[in-house]
Amino acid sequence: MQPRSSVSRRAIILGAGAVAAWASSPARALLAQAGDGGTASADLDALIAKMTVEEKAGQVTLMAAAWAGGAANALNPTSPSKSSFQQQLADVRRGRVGGVFNGNGAEMARQMQLVATGKSRLKIPLIFAADVIHGFRTVFPMPLAEAGSFDPALAEQTARIAAVEATAAGIDWNFAPMVDIARDQRWGRGIEGAGEDVLLGRIMADARVRGFQGRSGLTADDAMAACAKHFAAYGAAEGGLDYNSVDVSERTLREIYFPSFQAALDAQAATVMASFNELSGVPATANHWLLTDILRRQWKFDGLVVSDYTGDFELIDHGFAADEREAAKLAFLAGVDMSMQSGFYIRHLPDLVKAGDVPVARLDEAVRRVLALKAKLGLFDDPFRRIDPKREKQRVRTPQHLEVARDAARRSIVLLKNEKDLLPLPRSGKRIALIGPFVQGQRELIGPWNVYGTDADAVDLLSGMRAVASDPQSIVAVDGSGIEKPIAGGIEAAVSAAHNADIVILAIGESQKMSGEAQSRTDITIPVAQMALAEAVAQTGKPIVVLLRHGRALALHGAVKEAPAILATWFLGSMSGMAIADILFGVASPSARLPCSFPYESGQEPLYYAHKNTGRPNPPGPRQDYKTHYREAPNAALYPFGHGLTYGEIVYTKLDMGTGRLTAGGELTVVASIRNSGRQAAIEVAQLYVQDITASITRPVRELKAFQRITLKPGETQQVRFTLKRDDLTFLGQDMQPTVEPGKFRLWVAPSAQAEGVSDMFVLA
Template sequence: MNDMGLSRRALLAGGAAITAWASSPARALLLQGDGQALPASVERLLGEMTVEEKAGQVTLMAAAWAGGAANALNPITATASFDEQLEQTRRGRLGGVFNGNGAEMARRMQTVAVRESRLRVPLIFAADIIHGFRTVFPMPIAEAGSFDPELARRTARVAAEEASAAGIDWTFAPMVDIARDQRWGRGVEGAGEDILLGRIMADARVRGFQGERGLAADTALMSCAKHFAAYGAAEAGLDYNTVDVSERTLREVYFPPFQAAFAAGSGTTMASFNELSGIPATANEWLLTQVLRREWGFDGLVVSDYTGDMELIDHGFAADARDATRLAFMAGVDMSMQSGFYLEHLPGLVASGDVPMERLDQAVRRVLALKQRLGLFDDPFRRIDPRRERTRVRTPANLRLAREAGARSIVMLKNEGDLLPLPKSGKRIALIGPFAEGQHDLVGTWNVYGSDAEAVDLLTGVRAAVADPSLVTAVAGSDIDAPLPGGIEAAVLAAAAADIVVLAVGESQRMSGEAQSRTQIIVPPAQQALADAVAAVGKPTVVLLKNGRALALTGAINDASAILVTWFLGSESGPATADILFGDVAPSARLPVSFPHADGQQPYHYSHKPTGRPNPPGPLLEYKARWREGPNAALYPFGHGLTYGRIGYSALDLGGGSLAPGGTLVARATVTNSGTRAATEVVQLYIRDLAASITRPVRELKAFRRVDLAPGASEQVEFRLTRDDLLFVGQDLGRTVEPGRFRLWIAPSAEAEGVTGEFTLTA
């Protein structure tokens, strides 16, 4: 395809008793892939290490010298003091630390490592650089809505340039989990519900973090595709919960974004917290060794998630800490994060013969290879520069990119009567809601180094955009989760005195992210009551949703004339939102997740399978696949988003309507902007295999293109399909496709008709 699909290069080819280890297939399997060849000098270090020093190399701990944000992002566990970590470094008992406090901390630790430890092995410094460093960009779910992988690459590149100046070598990103249950809070860190969009964004973010100058460049961060695998499929959307999906679903839905990340060069991956069909991922040899290494040829490093090996005990899979260490290590987890289990138990396991020395050497070699690729043996201080740490961050260019990314991540769901864009003069505007003003809930969750205190709020952004700032007032009206005394009364008075109401409601940034599963994905009741009261005043109302997931919208919020999904946009939240509100930037983002009619529909995604009793178009019928209260459809589907133009689709052309096995089907449609304002349309191509040996989804996104259209302009948009674009995982779990009929849509969303027709794949 010549569209926003991945190139063919981006797809990779698709315990024994210890006494029998030396001759077992498991041994040959596990010992495949040790990364790039090490220089003789580095290989010699491995030969000189004691078992305890080897166990140190595969141990990664939270930095003792860390900021408050880092400490708040994970459970409290026992961590040594900074002086104790320096001593562990001196004794070779630490491979690296994560989420530390900048260049000075890294300089002091690295100095001890390379000047005072016995073998002078440098430390590696890691961090959760999820969506920016000091310049904070939109949450990944928001940025995925741009449907623009180049934007994602650019923001990841800036994040890497800033973070690397503070001594960071390795980021625990991108998160590439497909998330189809909006109750799960960690969907905010990924690219949403669709496989193609997930693959494309994984590829872009890896390339952005790692750069084009090689991993030894002082601006490069090694990426870490996470969480391997199927973390987004947790039962009931409950974080850390059980996952039980078929191998076909793993291979068709949850594996492809990881394969795309590895094809793009990601040299590390993180084992997920969840179990898969009864075996926790952290101890799942089939997942970490059979699939990852034998099938895909991955030769990088596998790191546990935070205390993931320790949690094997509470899973009921390991008897104790020693057993958990053995199970995780022998399954293929090379490096342990935070539990300290590897440091404590690997020497004894090797001494007893329960862990072969060659497996330990393999894991250490992978750690050393990672450090070698990052250039740390050549120059351990290449990314540790206090001057660069001050001058590379929050530059005017970086903040401009944050503002651009923010505006291009905002999705316009509704715009009845062309209420938007708002005029910049002559109108009194009331900003109402808990997010109307104040430096809070701006940068979003999972941000270690940026802060709301450095971000620009909505009121500031709006006042800077209008001709007379005094015409803009702000009233909270309610708290996020609770009423405020007199809040609704004050909000109603403000609305009555205004010409236009902008209602800023939704979730706090602590309501999404890790450990923030919700049973009801709604705007909190206190804010819903506020919205209903303000709507009764009768003024034109724009709703600005603050959210980290799809929400079920009801009442006055859903009934508002205009709705913008503004997510958590980062450092330039206020100005980016104002750019869309007042028309300086036209909305062009689309939903990366489906908004349901009700939270009881979860899990919901557009590419669900058909049933034998679908409800036909029209009224809801008895004994059909629908809810008692409504249709089996989205309120606002994946891919939906409006522009300030008026977009129409026409003139579908499928050529002869036939695709030969080695040929190409060219699909064309005309897209027209009949409005008076320029617009960017995201043109989407979907297919459905109408009859196959494995049931196929009702639609699958196969390509998309962003098209700029002047007022009155039309453009013929072209996509090219080949047989490979129609492949699916067949009955034998291999990729296949069968001759037959396919329906094709070129449309503005996953549930819109756009223009549609059929073609045939011939034998």
Template sequence: MDKGERMTVATNSRRDMSRRAMMMGAAAVTAWAANPARALLQQAGGGATALPASVEALIGRMTVIEKAGQLTLMAAAWAGGAATSLNPAGGSASFDGQLGDVRAGRLGGVFNGNGAVMAHRMQTTAMRESRLKIPLLFAADVIHGLRTVFPVPLAEAASFDAELARRTARAAGAEAAASGIDWTFAPMVDIARDARWGRGVEGAGEDVLLGRMMADARVRGFQGERGLAAPDAVASCAKHFAAYGAAEAGLDYNSVDISERTLRETYFPAFQSAFAAGSPTVMASFNEINGVPATANPWLLTDVLRREWGFGGLVVSDYTGDEELIAHGFAADAREATKLAFMAGVDMSMQSGFYLNHLPDLVESGDVPMARLDEAVRRVLALKVQLGLFDDPFRRIDPRREKTRIRTRESLALAREAGAKSIVMLKNDGGLLPLPRQGKRIALIGPFAAGQHDLIGPWNVYGTDAEAVDLATGVRATVADPSLISVSPGSGIDEPLAGGIPAAVAAARAADIVVLAIGESQRMSGEAQSRVDIVVPRAQMALVEAVAATGTPIVVLLRTGRALALHGALLDVPAILVTWFLGSQDGPAIADVLFGKTGPSARLPVSFPHATGQAPYHYDHKSTGRPNAPGPLTEYKAHYREFANDALFAFGHGLTYGTIGYTDLDVGTGRMASDGALTVNATIANTGTRPAEEVVQLYIRDLAASITRPVRELKAFRKVALKPGERQRVSFTLRRSDLLFVGRDLRPTVEPGRFQIWIAPSAQAEGVSGAFTLA
């Protein structure tokens, strides 16, 4: 079969999928619009922004090369921070060369540049020396902060606090705008269920509801409340469309083979929430889906995104995504790759230069219609209009403002608050935590005990560990007598240290309490950092075993950007806190929780498996026809030889400094009318001696349906503050829209029947449970 025949088959297949998609789309808008969780919503920006007449007239005046230039986005040759290592501009790129491209109209914007001074020079060139005086667009990867660095997104998702995520994104957006940035390549809204995949650190974890809520919050935060033209707003970009987190074997950039139902139920909703919140741009993902790379997938980028959802904004490739169609084996050469990506629906090319080099010839030959070229240019110009750049090209470019609005006292305080609210307490046997602030000798041991390294986490362009506060500094500032604090690294991250373990053992024996700071380096998570074994490195486990043998009580601080499989002596320590990578105020935030200034309130946004071999694992899996009942493992049932088909620490798990109990479930009449609602409630009590903030979670299970349903699905949660001895009645209201699923015909449907319900502290906890019937 030749290329033409293959494309005909692919087109017919896409048409079949498109017909199903359009059928679903009509039903979805009607059936799901009222869903309070926003499973499938109307899209913001349903049509392209109407351009002012003066801007629309520019399209008619442009040459084809100038149009291709507007669709070309390149890494800034004068790069900022870590940009050169993260996204190199290319060996032949130079700042003078890029200024020349600006003058010639061959460049629409740059990304990850070096702040307001650089942006001012480039924008001045565009506005004074180019023929059409079209302002440039300045973009950047502001994933979890600019120079005030907030917890990595996975950590912040652990807060189960969408308003906190909105606030940190707002602060990050304001800093970015003060640095001359118009557009951020965030939020990443990929659902990630394979902990081997390193980029899970950039998202909100494994759950669809939590993912939707964080996508919505981060878009609104980046963009602010005064519109994109506000000088402190930046445009958001939902990424990566789509199913990047479903890469086979957790290998970054790998293929994805997935059903359309799973796409619609699991991987699409967070994008829909991002668009509903107003995100004007979306980034195509690197991966292929069912044999067609996302960057050249008309069904994904046109049939679903444009026609079904009505998205009218800008689609940008990921870094060299169009060029990579050749390595995928989908395009024969650069010219064909350009045509396939552009005609599939990618409006702007990032970094490859393919659009600039090949679109003019493709238009001249008739392979790309001029109307399609103008459509893409109009979307780029519309974004620039929305950002206010045609009114004032320098509205975000002010070197004086850049110096006063970055790393402010307020933003650093927010980073500390967010850090403390992101720490998950996995266990606290015997009430070892919180630690006393005085009178105890504390040994800080481990490769992360001290030092300005591995604090801010992966994928941060402009922040640095040198500006962050480490654990030892945070602890010494908290305790009454800093002289009682000792520090011993014990081991390196991957390799032993000469004499490290004996020194750490001596420190442990001389102390009353050990705080053992271990886990991943920030280079072990993030892009291109897939791991085959998601465990604490062997050198550190040797340290854990040696220190545990001293008998001194141990608190483990687990630094990580993913779920880890914990084992051995590590599981036997009395207390474990998951501290992730918390950013600029890492040490103080940890100290706040460690010593009880702030109680732990976060919950796991990802399930911690028993072993790497369970990956991919997610709590809302299906039952199978041979489930193992709770209790001992039974032959010929669905479990591993070594353990049950469950998590070591489940999604939603996290302890507080209180003692929390769940009682008295009330499901009312136990019946929900097809067009009605059902209010369920339970009593949550803190019988402990310390205040607590509990994340009360509502799960359901559809017990019999025409499509098998997960063993549990999170439908709502609420954070409840409880004083010692306090009890609260916590209520949730379920509606028909909460019970929707994608049926056999790929339409949203609800079926009458019996549902199990839990109000519980995690996806595996019993809490209180009951049942109701949908009429």
């Protein structure tokens, strides 16, 4: 907690009158008595007792900042304008708003907090929230890409830096991390999560919550409350269509979609956001079973639940509520404490309480949660603790932050293919042609859903390559085509550049607008104009390195699929060009692994490695009649979950499981030997998979149970050691209770979910 004199030190900025008003306010007087930033329930109750019903409804109302920041206006479906800022200040003065989000930095927050703490009746501080998904001004790789690092320490580090920068701009509360499991790559919003796997999703959820909230308590001026979203099963939208219906079994919810939320809450995430989708016919925003029975009663979550943007309004379009009043009632009674952007709570809760349709006790409960969050964040002790225009300039885009961004980007790049060791490239002696719509210009770099970072501050591929190469003039750049449309003469210029080069770097893929929220795709392939470019360049016969720019797994075809080297470079953020150049020239070795499976064809989606066997599985080899298979594609991924190459040559050589017997109270030690027989140092991610061969509930063909990152020198062999316990083999039985059944299990230590690696059977006694 900051010393109480921190308010008085700001007197010059804030004005002595405002400070005096806050110091003598009812809220300050009541809550200053409570320990730990004013969280004692008795003091909160005393403050609530002084509030009118309208002021209570104001506290549970969250609105987009009228003076919006960065790209917020473009990202939000309906955007306020700066001209309405005075009206929003008037609402703050009247106690009709509890907080705002995606505002325009410390100065905006300062002006609003002065009104809240100096001119409103009870002088309750506002809370300032934002979407800080993968960095603030320093932009890191999109979360899906960063999950490919298989390194939770990196995810915590980048989230910590995001919090340090965002809190300097007055932000108290972050609408992240998204912890949805995404198994259909047509769904564009997978960019915000950790991919298809439950274990990786849990680990990354834990890391990002700890990074955003810090480890010193929420009162620290560089801590911001995390929000686990979207509860629940948003990633299971039918057909990969955003906002679409979800209809999955309770077993699937509990085994696949709930665990990452439970991990976030175990990490003490302060808030949870309800999802847009309906779940088995009941929209999540009004789903009492989900928000109260599961979240509150079973999991004992006592924090704040907020709707997503106009989520309660959308109950009407779902056909679940007849009008605004009913929508507000249904969402509120289901368990949504705070309404985002619709304004329904401030408009309708007072009348609902007056009519007896909403118990006042429920309103007080929601208000208490809002006030408790503000207290935990230290706002009742110092409402300006995160509002400091000077600090806002000092904390952002520091050299240290940019170096971490470069490292994170390097560690997010996946080497999918590298025939005849085409990579790494020599830093001199070769003429290199950079071809494609993503090779030059400060655009399409930071990725979807970034409110405060800009492409203008990011490094493009050409700049990065020339900065790292020994001979910058040996590198030429030609766009060749647009992202979705051809350029007049573009292919001819690209072919000419390729003919004059020794090596072609083909940078192709998706625009930022093709991934993210509301960007579902039926055909997850490279756009036609770029494929025409790729085919023409391939005809030159020059060796091609494909750099994919993308927000999802893609189905690769033609010259792109057949290129001798392919890298998944996603959207990497501020230091994109530098990081890609580091990997291409061998300054760093690729170490990332795929967090989502690349299909052969779009029609395979949803595609994920942890699928079930059917009763008619097609055995290895050619397709057989009346077995499970597609006519056009194998029952496999082109590049599976966990896949990723290095500049070394990795060989899994030996597996030792001792007796191969796991007893009820014992442990099974698994030791695998891994050798780097190549000439380059390498980082390998060894992955432990298990299959329960026979069970009372059918089990996936593989499940990831653990992984380890190891560094191998050329010629070096190392052992990786895993420990399996009985609890690692738990699943939900027919009675929906956790169970473990004795029997045979297959185990792999392998470099991907489809690789054999080293494998054997063990027995659970």
